[in-house]
Amino acid sequence: MKHLHIAVGIIRNDEGEIFITQRGGDSHLSGLWEFPGGKIEVNESPVQGLQRELLEETGIEVLDSELLYQLDHRFSDRIVTLYFYLVKRWNKMPYGREGQPMRWVHQHQLKAEEFPEPNKPVIEQLNKA
Ligand SMILES: Nc1nc2c([nH]c(=O)n2[C@H]2C[C@H](O)[C@@H](COP(=O)(O)OP(=O)(O)OP(=O)(O)O)O2)c(=O)[nH]1
Numbered sequence: 084m085k086h087l088h089i090a091v092g093i094i095r096n097d098e099g100e101i102f103i104t105q106r107g108g109d110s111h112l113s114g115l116w117e118f119p120g121g122k123i124e125v126n127e128s129p130v131q132g133l134q135r136e137l138l139e140e141t142g143i144e145v146l147d148s149e150l151l152y153q154l155d156h157r158f159s160d161r162i163v164t165l166y167f168y169l170v171k172r173w174n175k176m177p178y179g180r181e182g183q184p185m186r187w188v189h190q191h192q193l194k195a196e197e198f199p200e201p202n203k204p205v206i207e208q209l210n211k212a
């Protein structure tokens with residue numbers, strides 16, 4: 084079974100809103116919403132993977148981030164280790180750079196059922212904070 088390491092960014096503004104995007108087309112878990120991010124490459128640290136993926140997917144440069152949550156999840160065809168980073172400072176305005184739908188949602192309004200299963204604990208934590 085393949086094992087992937089994934090860095091994702093919880094980009095949160097001063098109003099407590101978080102930038103989320105929708106997984107497209109034929110990708111794994113398409114139609115669900117996600118925190119932008121993706122696979123950490125072998126020569127990268129998790130933070131370097133986060134910086135590269137957020138630049139590719141949202142156009143921002145991460146200036147300050149903090150690891151909020153880390154977990155392993157087994158899907159039917161793969162195991163993923165997810166690193167959830169709270170992105171506290173960045174430059175530029177994030178947008179769906181790959182054409183993916185996007186929106187800003189207050190952290191109290193994030194719905195765990197619209198996200199992949201492994202996001203549940205971190206979304207519950209954000210809903211309560
Ligand atoms: N980006 C992201 N991926 C998530 C989240 N929750 C979750 O279970 N995943 C899973 C879905 C995928 O199996 C994996 C992310 O892989 P990906 O396909 O987005 O990776 P990538 O951006 O490098 O994509 P690609 O270049 O291979 O198309 O992590 C999340 O909140 N954000």
Ligand SMILES: [Mg+2]
Nearest residue numbers: 119120121122
């Ligand atoms: Mg991705």
